[in-house]
Amino acid sequence: MPGETMETIFDMETVALDDEDSALLILDQTQLPGRREILRLKDQKSIWDAIYLLQVRGAPAIGVSAAFGIYLAAKEINETDFDAFYTKFEAARDYLDSARPTAVNLSWALRRMDGVVRANKEKPIEEIKKLLLREANEIKAEDIRVCRAIGENGLALLKPGMGLLTHCNAGQLATAKYGTATAPMYLGQERGYGFHVFCDETRPLLQGARLTAFELTQAGIDTTLICDNMAPSVMKQGWVDAVFVGCDRVAENGDTANKIGTSYVALAAKRFKIPFYVCAPTSTIDMSCKTGGDIHIELRSAEEVTEMWYEKRMAPEGVKVYNPAFDVTDAEFITAIITEHGVAYPPYDASLKEIFERKAKAEK
Template sequence: MSEKKSILDYETVALDDAKSALVIIDQTQLPYKTEILSLTTQKEIWTAIYLLQVRGAPAIGVAAAIGIYLAAKEIKADTYEDFYAQFKKAKEYLASARPTAVNLFWALNRMDDVAKANSDKTVAEVKEILHKEAVAIKEEDIWVCKQIGEYALTLVKPGDGLLTHCNAGQLATAKYGTATAAMYLGQERGYNFKVFADETRPLLQGARLTAYELHESGIDVTLICDNMSATVMKNGWVNAVFVGCDRVAANGDTANKIGTSVVATVAKRYNVPVYICAPTSTIDLNTKTGADIHIELRPAEEVTEMWYSNRMAPAGVKVFNPCFDVTDNDLIAGIITEYGIARAPYSESLKEIFAKKEAAKAAR
């Protein structure tokens, strides 16, 4: 009799090249149902990104890379010029799915750069090069998350209480997660962290996804409503906050799931350090400050009726439903990347992180 599979036994995002499919866990169905989707059309992939069936900045990046490879695979063209014209249209289409997560554009631009750099190759060769690049992006994501976890572990000690908001876990990446990487590595090494997971209104990613995956892994996790974070911090139960992000501006302002800035503000009041777990792919040095980050507005129904059998707000009431908010850099104790921990002033330290990244590339 086979053991029941944990959610962590499934790949969040995968390529089934034989079936020309992007394979994902439908995260809108969790935790009630584990449904694996095999997406074969660009419309299906676009919709999965838009509807948050695949979500989390790193996972979106991997999905985009695989998605644009699959689009390229289907292109019928005799010349590179004809191929690239169709490729560019497919790229622009996928890029329109979500406006805030910089990884979407990062991954598509990286695939685009590879296509342009090989314009002297045959169309078949370019397609295979794009295939290898999509696979590389996924493999790199696993390495990046593990490195973030290793750096994060240097900031805490065994037995600490940690708080996280939204889901920057394995379900948001290829493996380990960003904000949860230290939790998973700590679990492997006997750190016995006590984790508090905010439920994260209105889409409940903390309740449905973070609490679910951490509980499945055996980590000591306690689910709290978003408005309970001040209480657990005041009680002294939280030693550090680890959260992910969707975009980091050049000055260290960070866009993450709505409510993150509230957690950071409360944490400052109770002297709890807030760390942003950010792959360098989410850092956008071309965006000067958080004020320049475009914030996606989501449908009102996510607030008024999505999780209820009966509508829970008056019909016709106005709803403001931004998907993200910006945490100002003065509320952030450090930005943890795969190449080290950046600290204020971020306008300088983030540049140093990228210099380390370039040096590592040159050394390879």
């Protein structure tokens, strides 16, 4: 209708809670960009499926979903004895935790919610449920603050007019707001920096093509979509001044797991002397994980490669398919890790420790 303003992705929440209806609301990312559908998830199997099937994805958004999801599970437990309540809570926690083993925010959020339960075991169960709701809401609010801070810290490393490249989707759709790797881009857009951004399509699930390119163009950012194997070519042309990616887990030594293909981009950036930045909330940094070799890499179904995006199968029947969801970029290829508490530079075992010390002081 004339005069109507069309709703954009920035008018919609990636993850939300309808407490009155006991439902987790998510924007179904498997339907984007063609269709915008909000799913109302009321049972643990549906929430588990949504995480596993990437209807909700991105480490921070998964963490927020897990927090709301385990709250809804607790809400349905009809026990007044703490031990009986906790046994069922623990089972629900472990079930949700099994959905995506690589994304550390999933287990981080569930551990945080579990800590609320154990710290308040002397209180009535109904009071514990209220505390869980408060904690889940805080996890979401905290994610927004964290992403904004990452954006400010990342933008400080950039100059107006730069060409940037990103892989996969570490944007608004992967978080509660702003994104991680895209946060400097959005803040730069607000301030007239005039960035030009190249988006890798990100095979096989096309998160860069379907999600990041969609987000950035809706925000008015000058955006060019490229196939994954074109990244070295645009770098060689001198069109890329910096690479920004998100991550699903950072090890103590700085090795980083992110969507498959990230390590290839890092290698190319190193060859062409382009800074390669990883944007990581401290919730995604796992100091108990010594190196990237300790990160479990999720393997996904062959159909994602052979037929998911095609009208008919595009590979011969019976061919073997290797489909890891993530790869590990070695710390030596990472220029810096940008967090909400500052920028960490090599050696990462020391600088990441310092980041957590800053975080502890800020939280006092």
